[in-house]
Amino acid sequence: MRKYYALLLAALITVGAQAQTKSNLAYYLPQNVTYNPAIPTPAAVLGYEVGEWHASHDQLLMYMRAVDAASDRVTITEYARTHENRPLLLLTITSPENQRNIAQIKADHHKLTDPAESGKLDVSKMPAVLWMGYSVHGNEPSGTNASLLAVYYLAAAQGPAIDEVLRNTVVLVDPSINPDGMTRFSSWVNSRRSKNLVTDPANVEQNEAWPGGRFNHYWFDLNRDWLPLQHPESRGRLKQFHEWKPNLLTDHHEMGTNSTFFFQPGVVSRKHPLTPDRNFELTQKIGAFHAKALDKIGSLYFTEENYDDFYYGKGSTYPDVNGAVGILFEQASSRGHAQEGANGVVRFPFTIRNQVTTTLSSIEAMQALRVDLLNYQRDFYQKAAKEASGQGVRAYVFGAEQDPARSYELARIIRQHQIAVYRPKSTLQLNGRTFNPADTYVVPTDQPQFRLIQAMFEERSTFKDSIFYDISAWTLPRAFGLDMASVTKLPKGGLLGQRLDSVSFPVGKVTGDKTAYAYAFSWHGYYAPRALNTLLARKLVVKVATEPFSIGERKMDYGTIMVPVGVQTVPADTVFALMQQVAAANGLEVVGITTGLSAQGLKLGSVNFVTLKKPEIMLLAGPGVSPTDVGEAWHLLDQRFGMTPSLVAPESLDRVNLDRYTVIVASDGTYNGIPVAAREKLRAWVQRGNTLLAMGKGAKWLANNGLSATKFKASGPTPTAPETASGPAAPSPTAPATPALATAPGARDRAGAVPPAAPRTGALPQRPYVGMRNTASAQEITGAIFHARLDLTHPLGYGYDSPDVYLFRDHTVFMERSASPYANPLMYTAKPLASGFISKPNELKLRSTAAADVADVGAGRIISLVDNPNFRAFWYGTNKLFLNSVFFGQIIRANAAPATEE
Template sequence: MGKFFVRGLFLTLFYLTICTAFSQTLDYYLPQNVSFNPNIPTPASVIGHEVGEWHVTHDKLVYYMKELARSSDRVTIEEIGKTHEGRPQLLLTITHPSNHAGIDKIRSDHVWLTYPNEADKFDIKKMPVVTYMGFSIHGNEPSGSNASMLVAYYLAAAQGSEIEQMLRNSVVLLDPSFNPDGLNRFATWANMHKSKKINPDPADREYSEAWPGGRTNHYWFDLNRDWLPVQQPESKNRIAKYHLWKPNVLTDHHEMGTNSTFFFQPGVPERTHPLTPELNQELTAKISEFHAAALDSLGSLYFTEEGYDDFYYGKGSTFPDINGGIGILFEQASSRGHAQESANGILRFPFTIKNQFNTALSTWKASVAMREELLAYQRDFYKQVLKDADNDNTKAYVFKAEKDPVRAYHLAEILNAQEVDFYRPSRNIKMGEETYTSENSYIIPLKQRNYKLVKAMFEQRTTFKDSLFYDISGWTYPMAFNLEYHEMSSRDYSRNQLGEKIDKLSFPEGKVLGGQSAYAYLFEWHGYYAPRAANRLLEKGVRIKVATSQFTGPGEKLFDRGTILVPVEGQRLSESDLFYEMQRIAREDGLDVHAMKSGLTDGVALGSNSFVALEKPEVALVVEAGSSYDAGEVWHLLDTRMNMLVTKLPADRVGSSAIDRYNTIILTGGLNLSEGELQNLRSWVSKGGTLVGMGSAVTWMARNKLTNLKTVEVEYPKTDKVPYDKIDNYSRSLYIPGGVYMSELELSHPMTFGYYRKMLPTFKRGTILIEPSESLYANAGRYTEEPLVSGWISQANLEALKGTSTIRVSALGRGRVVSLVDNPNFRAFWYGTNKLMMNAIFFGRIVDGYAAR
């Protein structure tokens, strides 16, 4: 009894000691051998609590950074844009006051180093190094953003001749929060569950965020995958500033599992992208010695050259590697709140912040110490790319979207954001069966300073040193956009094929051909924004129909399946108001609208039953189940691009009568429904609803007898030669990490309306494989017999993938169940397959029952 009492008393005192130590003063973080300017405000004096005592909310973070800039002549601050939720994105420029006086010239001279023909005019011995420090791109990895206040304070307030000299030799660009919306969401969660007596029990609600969590931005996108595709405003604003400065070093401060320690790059050597120079990794390793020394002085455990890689250029720590800089990933074990038990003892939030603060400083010290080396590397990187371009068999890329210039335009937008030089062709270019014209095409010469960036975006790569990837292994952009494109060799290409250089893009507006009509209008479904146009009309109560057969109109114009018919007679809108809507559709949706004077056409007449009436989609997107990434991509597509209402329906309401108001329900994962709730969903479909499932929802629907789909079981080679410590790597190698695979469409099927080429590059990740149907009409899409285009896949998975279904529609009573095996909306830049999702919403319910097997 006494022993238990003593043990209990000891544990009580231990926890009291731990809990009272959770709050730390500034002295805990800052080096003791440095004095600080008393006129510079400390974080606590502005935000009202010590760093690490509470999770800083974004408004307080902004307030502190603005006060710091107001108080220090070392700091200037600018708002570089706003997030989806209207929060400001800040960028601090921190350097010596004498540098601020000539900061525009410093920036301009620095960027000139990236122009090979101009770089030698500048003396790098006299130039400061530029270090970009970025924090917490994942909002629920908050130690970075909380540490940013300490970093900014240190750089603004630290005194001494050594500090002054380092400031003269450097410019620090500090972004305190890469993801303001996610950071604020997580800070609110952690703070609202904080107890006065901190509880480090991992089971406490503080450490289990509600779906979708704070990792992502407003639309649930992982912003650390968006550096290359730049689809989110946070990324667009940041990348614009990145290119304006072209920093030598960029830090990307993250968190990882609670039971880990601390990681800094370089990553696994064999998993570095081949386009990244070897010297880049050598410099990264040299910088890492500074991190090791900093963490050694704290007694902090760490690891390097394992677990993480430098392959996908859409990540913050890898993006600089293709732009003449050095990207550095930091991963701190996460307390996921204020303190949590871990394999390494109680992990306190202040401790995680301290590690991030010290490695930010070690990066700065390394950058200054290696200043000339880093500047020389940047200069020589861009000189070398011109030589690499000369040695490349490919000299240019040319691309178009023959029947949908909008998709080509949106790829051109990305090129523009990444400062790639591209042009209109000066004359027609014939490549194979395609003719590229100055009106509909773009051409990118490879001999330019962004040669490597272009290669990274356009190449098809299927050979790799390693079979493991932290992220995706293939992302060929013209295929993601489903464009017609060609590589041009020296036989095909000459500089005089370059016409007008594109500096300012214009959205490709359509025309209303034939003027105002008293009979009908037609527009084809090829256009990316055709669904937006159709929904615009349906929302205004306009009756529209879709053509299920081809027909020929005036001037021998062939109208494809999926063409939208808008009769003039009997509409709610007057003839003139309807004409106004057609003009708006042409202008805003980039579609050519054809005014018809008669319903008599070759093939089927406009009054034929081949034209099927469409109803306005009433869409529910099921949330709080399945992948929040996939759900966010659907939400983003419908809300921001197609301007469609979509209800984010909590999963626990799917089994209730709440679903009766919708005609379309979208699932991005499996649900946990009782038999009664499942029957309610089944009944809803049977009465005429359209259930759309993607990814893991496809197998869930099959298991629960909503479809009759069967999965393919892959036969992996047996092995007993894998060392015990490599078992995890072996199991990961059985997974398809994400790449481009070719599928073939049945172009007469409603699910493929709007596509005009049978071959459709499709993004695939994971090992969900579906057997093709024996019914000819049920296979709207199948992978080809040689599907691999770009990326890594094991031989066993490749063999199993061949001929499997990509799209299936099943009948259930009067309703339809659409199975999209792979994500058609991947990371918002997979424009080429977005139409599959839109077709499921608009046309899923009109698929003939005979074909829906």
């Protein structure tokens, strides 16, 4: 393979040399070293200088493989393929001697994270591992293009200094974290580039079309997927992360054109409490190297502002709970090749140079702080082990007796984070729930990943600060809708049974044989909708039970799916084989029924077994719709449930034959592009008996435009001080004080203003102007978990075994209760906060409000879900609210239909 690439390289260099008119490497890279002429420059392979065009992903791969073929410092691993089948590469760059000793270096780094082994290591003799990740957001291209120069420098630079760096450091380069988004963006800007660069911010080049290149194929933000691991890019990357156990990780991003350059640390009061203070101290020390390097080239920058280190699902924060130091870089974006901004024209090469400069300063910092970072990693895990043995919770338990698939999906994620998972030794009675060994998992806290375990399971509602860059809560068992409990006292005989090195999908089965009168399966199983869709796609007659019934001694709940054999147009053998197929594929128990005369409840011929039609789904997807929200629905239906939704732009509704569809989904969005005529067309379509499912601001848009009668509370910031759930926020050492932090009468706050002792009646206290933005930000709900109650007899509640549902909310849209007693099957409780931050005024607004609303519109209905039930693809616990709307919307009414005359 290397011989092939060597021949290809020679051809590429010849073509590149002919196309290359000058070299601008001096603009980007140090010139106090020599460069090995055997290593091709980027221009020699690409045929243009870095920064002249936006490199495409295939060009990036071509260069990385060319360097690999030419250098004994470089090896390449393909660690995954994207949804669009693009390779994801990790380059390992170090000295040839270290390349020959890679297995031992990895083994030593694993020992460093094992408290039982780490004390035996002499870290002064160990190479440190630096991971450099570029452009997780595809339309933040300066990072990816900078990786071309970083790899060239590390492979080609010569001299004692670089030799020492490569002896002491293994540099891992992830040159394009999001190839699908990168391809979408580079194609846009390159195809709209003028020969004479246009810098106008209104120019089409600088304004890419919806959904933009930020996201991956399904329009997910991959920078939020390090913890939930819902995409192949993230799963492959995390495997490499834990194979290497890096000491320092850099994460190269872009921000708005009018800014400058940011490097961490962020706001100190906004780091997660589980991250040691020593991490912040090391981040500051590393920051000094970035400041020195940026000073040298005259680039403006800032630090300890705006950004935080709280959500462990981000690329620059996940390392902080794994014994490493994560560093976020944010470069003001040119959004194309050049754009006017507050600091002059921001040009693409300039953005790349800053990323290259901080790449090199990261390498310099790693060299200087190598022993400190290695010691920190060892201490992190040793201290975590002591904390685990000294704290009260000995283990976390989770499961779902009636739906082992959801438990399996969470256990699978936990295992990928290098956390040990067990079955319980015996049946457990905890929190009033029974946990059986067959469908329960136990995560003991006494293991090296103790802090990460805490981060996954904790429910936190008090914070040092009231402002969050991302979400404030993500308790995973709540996200999966599972029973959960913490064990503080070990039972007699111990707690742990079998350790699971891998977890297995639930085994499905069919009881009975091909002579059955009918087949039935519970709707409790997570993948039951996939089974139903398969049956409907095969054109079988399928019914849903709207009341309970029994099969012998087995109780069958609301929402049970029943397939009568005698009415089908296919032979009984075919029906039996299909039931075996859906049982195995979806982890379901399908019960063969021998008679239509059930012992209790519905008889199989009852009109309360309602025949279902296969839903034909349209997802509104285009300008005015949140790409992430509609992408989550698309991913759910396509990837998990094998369905075929159509993606249709809202502005084209007036040109589309709506009668092709039975369900239209309006995800969160503004929908301003829908023509008035299309709104009336949409109303008529619903009246003909169809289902319009709207979520978040999509539901509010329908109400504002007279399509639904759902009512919402007035929105807007509440003029009050930011508070935590249990009281005022503590002051941020690096941010201006907010009104919640007012000092004693007569004292001066940090802005120098003297708060008035007695404000006029009806007037708000005087507040320092400098804190205005923070005050407003504290009234946002950036992401928290809330408790709601669900009517289990309602079709939206089918498949739930408990009325207690935990919703994720990241907005301030509040739905009023309906006048109909049947229209709000899901309601927030009087004390809704379960985990995360919400200001007191917003909590008061949220209490006892509706989370779901069903409105009759002619023969059809509009279902409004105020929150996104598919959040980031890991909120498994509320996916069924969405799927029930899709499959059972056809049978839902908000008001009782008139009685039929005999």
